Amino acid sequence: MADRKLVLLIADGLADRPVIDYDYKTPLEYANTPNMDRLAKGGLVGQLDPISPGVRPGSDVANLALLGYDPARFYTGRGALEALGAGIDLGPNDIAFRANFATVDDDFRVLDRRAGRIKKGASKLAKVVDDVKIDGVHGVKLIFKATTDHRGVLVLRGEKLSRMVSDVDPKEEGLKVGTARATDGSEEAKRTAQALNEFVKRSHEALREHPLNTQRVSDDEPAANIVITRGAGTMPALPSLKSRNDLRGACIAGTAMIKGLALAAGLDLVDVKGATGGFSTDYEAKAKATIEAAKDKNFILVHVKAPDLAGHDKDFKGKVKIIEELDGLVGSLIDEVDIGSNYVALTADHTTSVYSGEHTGDPVPIVIGGPDVPASRVTKLSEAAAARGNLGRIRGLDLMPILTDVIGRSRLYGS
Amino acid sequence: MADRKLVLLIADGLADRPVIDYDYKTPLEYANTPNMDRLAKGGLVGQLDPISPGVRPGSDVANLALLGYDPARFYTGRGALEALGAGIDLGPNDIAFRANFATVDDDFRVLDRRAGRIKKGASKLAKVVDDVKIDGVHGVKLIFKATTDHRGVLVLRGEKLSRMVSDVDPKEEGLKVGTARATDGSEEAKRTAQALNEFVKRSHEALREHPLNTQRVSDDEPAANIVITRGAGTMPALPSLKSRNDLRGACIAGTAMIKGLALAAGLDLVDVKGATGGFSTDYEAKAKATIEAAKDKNFILVHVKAPDLAGHDKDFKGKVKIIEELDGLVGSLIDEVDIGSNYVALTADHTTSVYSGEHTGDPVPIVIGGPDVPASRVTKLSEAAAARGNLGRIRGLDLMPILTDVIGRSRLYGS
Numbered sequence: 023m024a025d026r027k028l029v030l031l032i033a034d035g036l037a038d039r040p041v042i043d044y045d046y047k048t049p050l051e052y053a054n055t056p057n058m059d060r061l062a063k064g065g066l067v068g069q070l071d072p073i074s075p076g077v078r079p080g081s082d083v084a085n086l087a088l089l090g091y092d093p094a095r096f097y098t099g100r101g102a103l104e105a106l107g108a109g110i111d112l113g114p115n116d117i118a119f120r121a122n123f124a125t126v127d128d129d130f131r132v133l134d135r136r137a138g139r140i141k142k143g144a145s146k147l148a149k150v151v152d153d154v155k156i157d158g159v160h161g162v163k164l165i166f167k168a169t170t171d172h173r174g175v176l177v178l179r180g181e182k183l184s185r186m187v188s189d190v191d192p193k194e195e196g197l198k199v200g201t202a203r204a205t206d207g208s209e210e211a212k213r214t215a216q217a218l219n220e221f222v223k224r225s226h227e228a229l230r231e232h233p234l235n236t237q238r239v240s241d242d243e244p245a246a247n248i249v250i251t252r253g254a255g256t257m258p259a260l261p262s263l264k265s266r267n268d269l270r271g272a273c274i275a276g277t278a279m280i281k282g283l284a285l286a287a288g289l290d291l292v293d294v295k296g297a298t299g300g301f302s303t304d305y306e307a308k309a310k311a312t313i314e315a316a317k318d319k320n321f322i323l324v325h326v327k328a329p330d331l332a333g334h335d336k337d338f339k340g341k342v343k344i345i346e347e348l349d350g351l352v353g354s355l356i357d358e359v360d361i362g363s364n365y366v367a368l369t370a371d372h373t374t375s376v377y378s379g380e381h382t383g384d385p386v387p388i389v390i391g392g393p394d395v396p397a398s399r400v401t402k403l404s405e406a407a408a409a410r411g412n413l414g415r416i417r418g419l420d421l422m423p424i425l426t427d428v429i430g431r432s433r434l435y436g437s
Numbered sequence: 438m439a440d441r442k443l444v445l446l447i448a449d450g451l452a453d454r455p456v457i458d459y460d461y462k463t464p465l466e467y468a469n470t471p472n473m474d475r476l477a478k479g480g481l482v483g484q485l486d487p488i489s490p491g492v493r494p495g496s497d498v499a500n501l502a503l504l505g506y507d508p509a510r511f512y513t514g515r516g517a518l519e520a521l522g523a524g525i526d527l528g529p530n531d532i533a534f535r536a537n538f539a540t541v542d543d544d545f546r547v548l549d550r551r552a553g554r555i556k557k558g559a560s561k562l563a564k565v566v567d568d569v570k571i572d573g574v575h576g577v578k579l580i581f582k583a584t585t586d587h588r589g590v591l592v593l594r595g596e597k598l599s600r601m602v603s604d605v606d607p608k609e610e611g612l613k614v615g616t617a618r619a620t621d622g623s624e625e626a627k628r629t630a631q632a633l634n635e636f637v638k639r640s641h642e643a644l645r646e647h648p649l650n651t652q653r654v655s656d657d658e659p660a661a662n663i664v665i666t667r668g669a670g671t672m673p674a675l676p677s678l679k680s681r682n683d684l685r686g687a688c689i690a691g692t693a694m695i696k697g698l699a700l701a702a703g704l705d706l707v708d709v710k711g712a713t714g715g716f717s718t719d720y721e722a723k724a725k726a727t728i729e730a731a732k733d734k735n736f737i738l739v740h741v742k743a744p745d746l747a748g749h750d751k752d753f754k755g756k757v758k759i760i761e762e763l764d765g766l767v768g769s770l771i772d773e774v775d776i777g778s779n780y781v782a783l784t785a786d787h788t789t790s791v792y793s794g795e796h797t798g799d800p801v802p803i804v805i806g807g808p809d810v811p812a813s814r815v816t817k818l819s820e821a822a823a824a825r826g827n828l829g830r831i832r833g834l835d836l837m838p839i840l841t842d843v844i845g846r847s848r849l850y851g852s
Contacts, residue, residue: 394454394792396821397461412821414800414830416490423491427798434796435488436498436508437515437668 026392026429027364028269029312029322029355032088033348034081034277035330035374037386037405041338049332049341049376050387051404057353058389058403061366065391066428067398068413070421071383072372078383081330084371085283087418089323090267091260099185099255100279105175107282108167112257117183117214120253121166121174122191123147123246126226130199130248132192136172137246143234144168147246150232154224159217166249169278170299176251178217184210189252190222199250218251225249262288263321267426268433271321274311276303280325289323290315299327305347309354316359320429326351333374341376356391365392365429369421385415390428441807441844442779443684444727444737444770447503448763449496449692450745450789452801452820456753464747464756464791465802466819472768473804473818476781480806481843482813483828485836486798487787493798496745497694499786502833504702504738505682506675514600514670520590521697523582527672532598532629535668536581536589537606538562538661541641545614545663547607551587552661558649559583562661565647569639574632581664584693585714591666593632599625604667605637614665633666640664677703678736682841683848686736689726691718695740704738705730714742720762724769731774735844741766748789756791771806780807780844784836800830805843 038048045052071077072084073093082100083093091097105118112118123144125134140147148168156162162180169175186206190199202218204211226248229235235245263269265288273284274292276299281291294311296304308324315322326348332341355366370386387408400407409415416424426432453463486492487499488508497515498508520533527533538559540549555562563583571577577595584590601621605614617633619626641663644650650660678684680703688699689707691714696706709726711719723739730737741763747756770781785801802823815822824830831839841847 394456394790396455396824412824414484414824416830420490423489423798425491427491427493430793430797432491432493432798434493434495436495436512 025320027316027320027322027359028425028429029316029324029359029366030425031324031326031352031355031366031368032085033329033368033370034325034327035333035372035381036345036370037373037384038333038341039373039375039377039382039384041377044338048405049338049345051402051406053342053345053349055345055349055403057349057356058368059401061352061356061368061391062389062398062400062403062407064397065389066395066413067400067403067408067411068388069385069408069411069415070369070388070418071385071415072418074417075385076383078381079372080381081371082279084418085280088369088371088421089263089283089287090419090422091287092419096258096260098258100253101175102255102257103279103282103286104169104253105177105282106285107278107280108169108175110165110167110175110177112177113179114257115179115181115183116257117178117185118255119176119251121176121249121251123172123174124248124250125244125246126199126248132195132197132199132250134244135191135193135195135250138244140172140246144172144246147229147232147234148174150228151225151249154221154228156217156220156224158220159213162217164221172246174249175278176221176249178214182210183214184208185254185256186211187215187218187254190218191250191252193252199248222249222251258286260286264288267422268431269321269426270319271323272315272319273323273325274308274315275323275325276300277325277327284323290319301328301331301344303328305351306354309351309358312355313358330374333376334379336376336379338376361391363393365390365425367391367425388413388416388421390425392428395428440735442731442735442737442774443840443844444731444739444774444779444781445840446739446741446767446770446781446783447500448744448783448785449740449742450748450787450796451760451785452788452799453748453756454788454790454792454797454799456792459753463820464753464760466817466821468757468760468764470760470764470818472764472771473783474816476767476771476783476806477804477813477815477818477822479812480804481810481828482815482818482823482826483803484800484823484826484830485784485803485833486800486830487833489832490800491798493796494787495796496786499833500695500698503784503786503836504678504698505834505837506702507834511673511675513673515668515694516590517670517672518694518697518701519584519668520592521700522693522695523584523590525580525582525590525592527592528594529672530594530596530598531672532593532600533670534591534666536591536664536666538587538589539663539665540659540661541614541663547610547612547614547665549659550606550608550610550665553659555587555661559587559661562644562647562649563589565643566640566664569636569643571632571635571639573635574628577632579636587661589664590693591636591664593629597625598629599623600669600671601626602630602633602669605633606665606667608667614663637664637666673701675701679703682837683846684736684841685734686738687730687734688738688740689723689730690738690740691715692740692742699738705734716743716746716759718743720766721769724766724773727770728773731779745789748791749794751791751794753791776806778808780805780840782806782840803828803831803836805840807843810843
């Protein structure tokens, strides 16, 4: 068998539930998707439970599972994946956090968890935060880096720290900024919580009088006057996809968490101008980068964030539009990667319901197209068609073994 | 419920992938199989992952799983199953190996891994090998026995031995015979490797000048002038099918490994003249023996090796022919075992692709026919039809619980 290539396209939050106002159709069913339909008709089609039936997964554990890493064994918190993806060289003792610029009043009550989704000046503010010193806990240094918009990552670096600390982000506006606590009662976690609480206080001191914030207030925009954190994590010890699945891979993604996961799994990151991890991602640029990467790799992970964003925004029509744009990317991949001799797989990491605006625990569709796979004869890709497909109902952790076997790179178990 | 009987027919390597040159059909789809179709139409039909989705299994672990033994817990190497099947009474400390007569040059370079698939005289040569003494390692005796053609089994018997030794068989012609090493670094494994390496050397000394080999060389046939080994194993501790599933069973098989597994699972072996484990197996004799065995047993395991051989030979038409012959056996079983009051199940231990000539990790069809099972209404048994069956997608380890329950012998779990 020649060195067959595989493109795995993960459409974040692609799946959905039927919506009464749209003739009981899901956005995927409603959308015009000739290329996805073509892929489905000639390929393996089924349902995939990212973790197991009914379990409602976050993107971090879902994508871990899709790449073959059992979250029960390998998940060490989202913060570390975000930090890796933001380009921070994470050490084995570092504790990393997802962080937001937020707006608080003088009583530390959160007025806006995202400081008006601040875009301009966030990296300048990040420098100020990065210079914050923690005096109250001996030997703890920090790194702070802005990522996209109001988002950033915080890393606490030092001996005897632990990721077993609670979130400072109250996750709801109107509530006060939380006080981090040790969730396992250990001395290391208490020390970490103390450092984190001091950091949050000092971030407020450093930001509240910053000229950029004075300007924001006078422009009637919420001041980015504090950093709040959640999702403490440590560097995950992932055996590489090369060692496990004999795959030489690359990843094309805009979101920091996926980039971090890809790095941790030993994939090369391909920087694509226009791959933003947002609504306005450049699908053509992603397609070109994929085809270029496939020249010397046999596994290309392509991640698209936009369907999830539309789901969280409860925007049915917006999600339909995004899916139709994504269908163009699928078409380019089918044609350019050449599905006659290589493989294209499409799935989602979870359902993001436009009804609730939240992730749900439903199975998502999985499609695998390429040479010698049995044809499902499904005529339109949808959640309902996936339930009648020829792949049955599999789990996230089954995906990499199946893909590895389909492209002829699996190892024999037994003899 | 009367004492209902169950025949489980395992067709080695039966399943396959669609082949472009044959209208995207698999050999099973292409073959004319009225009896399998009849069984499928009125029975439970589904997909079975021998281990789990995408995992590419060897026959040993796959058949362990099909009989309900989790390989992760019970697999102790193939050699032991082969030795048991060859009629060697394996002790708990014995280390057993699969062995081949092979042809080497004076530098121990392997010219033919199978010594021209030697048939005539192999048992005479085996006696010579069986007489080999290992002097370099104290207290290690050996047993050597020829099985079919160039194949045999070697047993090292003594205290302080281990199965954690690497293969001597280089698995590729043109390479030198390997040196066995301790894979876990233990003293026991080092001792075993030393004994094994001495055995291989002495087998060459004993065989190279043997008159049968002199004759072979003058007949322009490759000399069977060495024994090379692989697949070290120890006696597996399998709880019997009687104790686990309340089944009194017998096994009809030509291949040593399956016979060994059956013995280890507490099944009686039924010797059938003409059940060769090869292409030319006598299906009629197997059918008769099955019907005879079913008189005082309630579980008959019938194993047919031939489809796997055709798959490994990449012979589509040959595999089709074998499947059509096998269909005759299925017809006899349905009629004679009387599917109106007893059960016939048909599955494969894995896919053997005529495209790659290798096992793949695809799911295989499973069919269970007999009284009160729901009818699938599938009209033609195939891999594709299995995906649309009424049994869904199950795993190898699910099979024995399902079969045991279908025939009314399962124990209540809970109360």
